[in-house]
Amino acid sequence: MLQDFSYHDPRSLAEALSFLAEHGADSAVFSGGTDLFVTIRAGLTAPRHVVNLKGIEELHRLSWDETEGLTIGACVTVNQLVDDPVVQSRFPILHHAGSELATFQLRNRATVVGNIVTASPCGDMSSPLLVHGGEVVLASASGERRMPLGEFITGVKRTIIRPDEIVARIVVPPTWAGAAGGYEKLKRIKGHDLGVVAVAMIRHRDAIRVSISSAAPTPVLLPDFPASASIADIQKKAQEMISPIDDVRATAEYRSFMVNVFIKRLMDSVEAAS
Numbered sequence: 001m002l003q004d005f006s007y008h009d010p011r012s013l014a015e016a017l018s019f020l021a022e023h024g025a026d027s028a029v030f031s032g033g034t035d036l037f038v039t040i041r042a043g044l045t046a047p048r049h050v051v052n053l054k055g056i057e058e059l060h061r062l063s064w065d066e067t068e069g070l071t072i073g074a075c076v077t078v079n080q081l082v083d084d085p086v087v088q089s090r091f092p093i094l095h096h097a098g099s100e101l102a103t104f105q106l107r108n109r110a111t112v113v114g115n116i117v118t119a120s121p122c123g124d125m126s127s128p129l130l131v132h133g134g135e136v137v138l139a140s141a142s143g144e145r146r147m148p149l150g151e152f153i154t155g156v157k158r159t160i161i162r163p164d165e166i167v168a169r170i171v172v173p174p175t176w177a178g179a180a181g182g183y184e185k186l187k188r189i190k191g192h193d194l195g196v197v198a199v200a201m202i203r204h205r206d207a208i209r210v211s212i213s214s215a216a217p218t219p220v221l222l223p224d225f226p227a228s229a230s231i232a233d234i235q236k237k238a239q240e241m242i243s244p245i246d247d248v249r250a251t252a253e254y255r256s257f258m259v260n261v262f263i264k265r266l267m268d269s270v271e272a273a274s
């Protein structure tokens with residue numbers, strides 16, 4: 001059973017933000033609802049107001065600009081991202097990670113921004129966006145603020161978002177567009193499943209960038225490596241920075257082991273691609 005809440009369907013960003021300025025502390029916004037309604041049904045959250053963002057046209061924007069980069073609006077679904085030709089050619093690991101998220105049907109509703117705001121350690125979009133230097137743009141009635149994704153997620157299902165704010169969009173700068181790379185996700189089954197551990201890697205010009213999910217409370221972005229770094233160098237730094245746990249999906253030891261396996265696999269594939 002869902003508990004009672006009042007439902008709001010704003011038609012403009014200004015209308016949504018003005019509502020949140022007054023009622024944000026008792027509200028939850030949603031776009032796909034694939035995380036929010038699961039938590040409401042489970043009694044983990046009980047908002048008095050539920051605000052649907054999908055009626056706000058400007059939040060559906062997915063666009064590319066040579067200077068600004070890739071803009072992913074709050075209501076862009078994971079399937080929209082996966083199907084986008086610019087994403088496929090310039091951000092292949094966003095395309096690949098998106099297609100690893102749940103099922104086709106779920107991806108028709110689930111949004112990229114919803115995945116980031118949920119801030120689950122195993123969220124599929126976080127590590128690929130982190131290696132690309134993704135930034136989060138927060139909007140409230142008093143204006144916008146922008147920050148690196150790594151500063152936005154602060155813990156397991158925790159972010160710095162205020163009750164009166166929404167994430168209006170994610171911006172992926174053009175700097176690493178076109179980089180060779182990959183996303184490796186370990187699942188318990190061959191079908192769709194949450195990640196047990198995952199690694200994203202890109203290599204561009206003189207640098208290699210790596211991020212690891214499900215191996216610490218937040219996704220871990222390693223410091224940039226020179227292109228001459230060895231597999232052992234990257235594995236060593238990764239093992240220093242992760243803090244995996246034992247849980248129902250895997251042991252900490254297995255997660256650590258698979259991080260090294262994935263780093264080797266990804267290094268071999270980016271070598272082959274360059």
Ligand SMILES: Cc1cc2nc3c(=O)[nH]c(=O)nc-3n(C[C@H](O)[C@H](O)[C@H](O)COP(=O)(O)OP(=O)(O)OC[C@H]3O[C@@H](n4cnc5c(N)ncnc54)[C@H](O)[C@@H]3O)c2cc1C
Nearest residue numbers: 030031032033034035036102110111114115117123124167
């Ligand atoms: C069966 C199933 C399988 C799944 N498999 C995977 C998987 O393999 N990989 C994976 O990563 N995830 C998976 N998920 C989780 C979920 O589908 C994703 O996290 C999805 O991307 C969430 O997007 P959404 O639009 O549905 O979020 P919503 O449910 O709409 O929102 C999620 C949270 O973010 C908040 N929120 C949403 N949009 C905004 C905004 N613009 N500003 C501020 N706050 C906002 C909501 O209040 C809520 O707290 C799965 C879920 C289900 C039910």
